[in-house]
Structures are given as C-alpha cells and as structure tokens.
Amino acid sequence: MTNKAKKSEYAQREEKILAKWQRDKTFEASLKKKSPKGDYTFLDGPPFATGLPHYGSLLSSEIKDAIARYQTMRGFHVHRRWGWDCHGLPIENMVEAELKIPDKKAIEDKLGIAKFNEACRKSVLGYAKDWKVFVDRIGRWTEFDNAYKTMDSTYMESVWWALKQMWDKDLIYHGRRVLLYCPRCETPISNAEVAMDNSYKQVTDTSVTVKFKVKNHEARIMKHGVPTYLVAWTTTPWSLFTVFGLSVGKKFDYSLIEYNGEQLIIAKDRVEAVMEGLDRFKVVKNIKGKDLIGLEFEHLVNYFYRHPEVKGNKKVYKVYDADYVTVEEGTGIVTINGSYGEDDFNQAQAQGLPVVMDIDEQGNFKDDVKDFAGKYALNQNDNIAKFLDDKGLLLRQDKYKHPYPHCHRCETKLQYRALPSWFINIQKVKPELLKLNEKINWYPGHLKHGRFKKIVEGAPDWNISRNRYWASPLPFWKCESCTEHVCIGSLAELKKLSTNYNQVYKSDDINKVDLHRPFVDKVKLKCSKCKSEMSRVPEVVDGWVESGSAPFAEHHYPFENKKIAESRMPADFIAEYIAQTRTWFYYLHVISTILFKKPAFSNVITTGTILAANGDKLSKSKRNFTEPTALLDEYGADPLRLYMLDSPVMDARDLFFDDRGVSEAYRKVVQISRNVVTFYESYGSKLTTKDLKPSTKHVLDKYIVSLLNQTATEVTEAWESYDTIKVGKSIRSFITELSTWYLRRSRDRFKAGDEDGIKTFGYVLLEMSKLLAPIAPYLAEDIYERVKGPEKSVHLDNWPVANKKLIDSKLLDQMELVHDIVERGLAARAEAGVKIRQPLTSYATDLVKKLDKDLIELVNDELNIKSLKFGKVKLDVKLTGELKLEGLYRELVRTINGLRKKQGLTVADRIVLNYETSSKDIVKVFDTWSKEMQEAILADELLAGMVDDEVEVVEVNGEKIKIKLIKK
C-alpha cells in the first residue's frame, strides 16, 4: 500500500480519514462516549498470525466492526480487544520449515524442546504488523496493540484452571481411541479440523480382496478335503497384518462357491460383484450368517503368532457378528483390526481381541513385520498385494477412488490409529449442551436446530491431548509407581504440591514464569498415595481448549478481573465463518456449558465461505482472485465492506467473489452519494448544522424526509436482527432514490434558491451519513464532514432514531404510484417515438383514480405533458404549433447548456449569449421564452446578430443557429 500514484482519489480520501481518526484518537473517544445503555459485549475469536489476512479474515473484521459501531452509536459501550491464537501445529510447522527440521525426533534429540519453543515464540507474531495494516485500512476499530495472546502465562493459567474444573467434575479421562493421526506431525488431528478446512482429497488407492483360510472343518458348511476361505475386502492393505478377527452380519445370507479347486465364502448379494471378471465359479449352497459365527481361521502371515497378547488368546482368529457389516460393498465379511479403525477398535474391545500396533509413530512398519520392516506403511499397498498373491491369498486387486483425509497443516495422508489420549467426556454433558443451545440466537436461524444441533448430537468425546510441544502443557501429573493422577489448576497449587518448584522457577509471579515445556516438565510432585515421585504427562493441550477458553482466559479469570469477566458472559455477539460451527463455536459452547452452566454467546453471526468467481477455492497459486490491496487501492475499503456485507455470504452461503461487485458498490453507493453531496455544497455550504431541518412545504421535501425516516426504521430493525444484507439493500435503495428522483427533480428548485428545500437536503444528507456509519465508516465520515464541518466525527454521534411523525405513509405509497405512472408513460413515449423534450398535451393512466395536485405536477414535469388524465391509458401525441415551439425551446436549452459544459463553465459562471439565425421558429422561441431561457442557461443577456467568427453552428430540430457564449 505504498504506491500513492496508483491509488484512486477516493482511496486516498479514505486514508486521510484514517489518519485523522488515528491523530484524533477517535476510536478511543468512541469508547469513552456516554453509554446510557451499558455494555454490549463482543468476543473476538483469535486468528493465527502465521499468514497474511485473506478475504475471509477481512470479512469477519468488517462484520465485527460494523456491529460494534452500530451498538456504540446506539449508546452502548463496546469493548473491543484483539486476540492472537499463538499455539499449535500451524506455528510449529512453520518453524520446522524455517529451521529445516526433518521430523519430530529431531526436535527432541537434536534441537531440544526449549530452543524449539523459543523459536515458535519468536515467529508466532511474525505477520502481526501486516495484519495491523489491513485491519486499520478496512476500517476496523479494535484494541490491536493490547491484544490477548494464548501463549501468555496468565492465559495459560486460566486454561489450567478450566481443565481442573472439569477434572473435579470427573469429566476428563484417559483412554485409548482410534483417532485421525498425522505420521509426519506425529500427533492426532481432530475430525473437526479435518472437516473444517475440507482436508479430504480424492485419491486412488489399491484395494485388495483377500482370503482367510478356514481352520476347522464344519461339515454343515463346507465339503471335506477342499481348502475353504472367508473372503474379505479392504481399502487399507497395510493394515492386514494385525487383523485378529472377522465380522459378518448374522442376518445376511452367504454363499459357498467353488472356484479354482477351492471353496470361497462371500455374502450372497456380493458374489456377482466380487467374482466379476474372474474365472468360472459355481454356487454350491447358501449359509446363514449366524452359522458362520465362531468359525476359526488362520492368520494371513505369522508375524504376531507369539505376541504376548495373541499367544494363548482363545478369542483370536474367529468370526464374530457386527452391526456395522453391510452388503452394499465389499464381500459382507469385514476384517477386525482394532489398531486402525474406529468400528474395529470398538469391536476388538467388545470381543476381547488384541490391539497391536505394527506401525511406529512415524508411519513405518516395525521390525516384527519382517518383510516390510522400516518401510512407510501407507506406500506399501501394491507390494503387500503382490506379497499376498505370492502366498496364494489374494483373490483380486482393484483401484479404488475415494475421498481421503489429509493433514490440514502439512498435507500428509492421515491414518486412523489407536492412541492413548486424554478426553473430555462429551456424552455426559450432551443433554446440557443441547438445552443451552436453545438460548442462543443463530444467524442464519436454521443453523440452530440444523447444523449445530446435529454437530452436538453426534459429537464424540473430545480428545484434548496433542503429542507436541508449543501449547499449554496438560496440567496432569502421574505417579511413577501407582495409578494416581492429579490435575493442577494454578501456579500456586503447583508450587504448593511440588517437591522442587524453586529449582525450576525463580518466581511465583505468573507473569515471570514460563509454563511451557520443557520447564514445567521438570517440576515434580509427590504421590499422596504411595509417596513416589509424580511427573507431568508428556502431552500438551488441543489448541481449541485454549481458544474455547477465551471468554475468561482473556481476563486471567478467576485469578484477576473476576467481576469484569463474569459480567461479560455470555457475550452479546460473536461472528465467524461457517466452518467454526464445528470448531470455535462448538468448543466455546462446551467449555462455557461445563464451567458456567450458560452459553458462551447470545447472538452468533455465521458467514459463508468466500470462493473465487468461478466457484473454486481461493488459491494464491492459481491466482484466481485480485489481491485485497489492489481492490482497496482502486475502490477503497467501504465498497469492499458494502459488497461483502450485502452478499449471500452473510446468510452463511458461499460468495463467489467478483470484483465487479466491489466496483458496483463503489459506483452506486460511494460515487452517487458523493456526487449528491458535491451538488449540495454549491448551495448549502454556508448553512450551519442548526439550519439543517426538515421542511414539509414542498412535496418532494416531505417525501424524502418520510423516506429517510422510513429507511432509518428499516435499517435499525435490520441491525437489531443482525441482518446486514437488509441494511445494505435498504441504504442502497435510499441513495438511488435520493439521487435519481429527489435531487434530479429538485435541482431547478435549488438553483432558484429554495432555502427550505436546501435545508431539508442538508438535514437528509447528515442523517444519511449516520445511517451509513456502521457499514461504510469512511464514506459516512466524508459526508458528515462536508455537510457539518470537520470538528466532530460521525462515529461519536448518536444513531438516528426515526421520527415516526415525519413518515407520511400515504405519500410514500403515492410516490410509488407516481414512479409506476412515469415508467409506463415514458415507455409509451418511447413507443410513439417522441423525444422527451417535446411537450405533449396529455397522458391518461388507469393506475390510480386521482392524485394530489403537487404529485400530478411532478408527473406532468417528468413526462413533459400538459395534463395527466385518469381513465383509459392513452398518450396524446398530436402536436400543436405551440407545443412544437416549446419542444424547440427545450432542445435549444439543452444544446446551449451542452456548450457551457464543453467550455468548462460552472454554475457560478454567468454568460452573455450571442446568436444569429434565419430560422423563423427559433426567433419566435427567443421572443416567447427569453426570460425562461436566461434562467435556464444562466445568461444575463441574449444578444441577437453581430456574431464574429468564433462561433458554433448547431442544428436543433432541423433549424440552424450560430451561437457564441461569452463568459462574464
């Protein structure tokens, strides 16, 4: 934003206003403004500062700013403090790349956690300065430099406090669950995060259909002496070595078929599909699913035969019943592998089958898997297929296309993996979560009982542990000897229970203590049960616990600011994009419900997703969008605000971002209203604010005052229901009407010096600037300053409450009829091919039986007719000599005013008109209309003849005239 030359005049004007706000500390003043209505609480969600802001971040800044400005004008105090999300994988991945750290092992073994975390701390706010430029430029008022940070020790202590509350309520447990896991980042990734950033990508994998050999001969099922196999299908061949059971559906029918001298068991409905393209086979008989249960089979490969959990285990290598088996795809027989699948894990737990990990944390096969040891498991599918084929255990191999989850941070293919983790028990609090959702106003409303309710209903327990470094450490200490665990809820408690606090920390002031790893890891406690040493568990907390704690952790609650924090809960308003429904909004709701038994927010605006004009994701590499800076320089911030806040994205739908929308908002709102103000300045610049009051003498003044107050009512209602689309539409339509009807029809009146009219005009513009202030803060300031003077800011003024007495509803309705009549009348003229400047005798309308006299005059003027009649529609196109002359007069005026413009004359310039003509009609016009002519062309004199050579020869309605304009 440095290249001044490229900036438009309006963009520069905005920047001047911004500089003035900064110089005058207008934002600070707005916070100190009288707030008779008290506090309106707003909670700002903390973004990561790991990249530049994009249109999505600008949009959320725009909406947050607009609502806060509106509420401030309404008489509320709106505390606005920025926040930064500092922890977690985004920043860790960035630092790993900066320091060229190949894997997680290198962090611990080579660099050390202390240095790694220090590097994270240094880089985390790397883009904060760039954010500030954008946030300021977009017109967002917020306490940016006083931002709260999730990495502050005070913030982290509040997070500990929150966890301790949940611990004491017995809502935190340690368990093993199958979670999505990134082998590169070596940590579980939440489903919500994968869903949020749409990290599913279409991939083509190798699927295999493999044969498990039946061990025991069951005469009721199979023929003796022929090898018999249970056939199973999987899209993850790499997971086959730790399969310890098979599931079937007891209600399904299965077929025994003969194929290549073997017998195969496949679900009856799947036989055709499974055997498609293979050699001939024969169905021998059908078997009930329930008859397969208990059947024993041999392992595919004997890697784990001697494993302590497998050896002597009577449950392994048997067939079980399971609800999740279907005959929609596959073979109707499903492998049970508790290590790498959620259903499988539950089934393994239920049946007492072992859960053995044969892949290490980096995603490589362990040594037990002799033939693939050290190989990256997810890459071995084809090799495994070949390996099994060589052993005669592969029935078929296919390509399988499916959406597959990838790490939202490093894009590595994720893997399901059974992991020991810490969880918040969501199932226990679910009824309360649903109940408190009823107290929240969602915008748009359908989210309440739609998407959000479904998310809550289907929510699994919340895995809050991450096997990483740069985050709040989990405050759980575990005994080395017995099973005792404790949760620490504050620094003071840590000091009290610790055996070596003073060796680790030099202070007990939270502001001087670094709670991050590895320091906190060194603090040891003594077990109250067995007196052994207790050490902190290695995990750190999921970043959503931190951002979800923002309502109170921002204030270092409950250690400080207890009253302030409590008075701000629930927040009156929060706003983010739709994907936060399952993340930030959800986690805020969970934490607040558990801790405070109330919702975290009362009103929530959910915006949609911003996509490229063609519907693709916005992508830097595809260059499918214009950089925000370029649009800000060309059109300014307000057109961007007007465009986005008035678009479907505010209805939580997708916005296909189109620069033309921004340019349209510029032309239709900014440019038009500024032109209107420029016109006002020629007549009203000497008026003071006290002079500006509405007059109702002239019908047009009465009308625009009615419309203004009507618009104020509409806009207020729209803000109260957080409907910015309606705000935008309402203001746009007012500005159009002001310019293309009120001002156009009033121009001559103002030129002629109608004082009441000009005062009304000024009053309307001033009130309009207030209505514009929340949504277009710069334009509003520009108008306010030009009409009222530069002393005060519009943002320190009060919201214009509509004066109901000034709304003449009958007049508003009638004016709509006038518009209709005019529109049809003009269409009739066009159809008859009569120029608008040619007066006609009459037009008859059937739209209305009668109109007030002054409205009839408006129609007559606009349609250029002598009289409006009511009845059967008819345009009288017969021309009398008089009408012809009048038409000629009007054409002449237009031509001469065109010449004035061409010579660069302004409304302040008076002229002498010299003319020479042999046209009898034109001479007649000058005779009949000289007075009107002088007024219309701002001429002091009309001089016939004596024209020198610098003349314009023009033709008007076929009559020639020579003209010269002499500026006085």
Ligand SMILES: [Zn+2]
């Ligand atoms: Zn990753």
Ligand SMILES: [Zn+2]
């Ligand atoms: Zn113990």
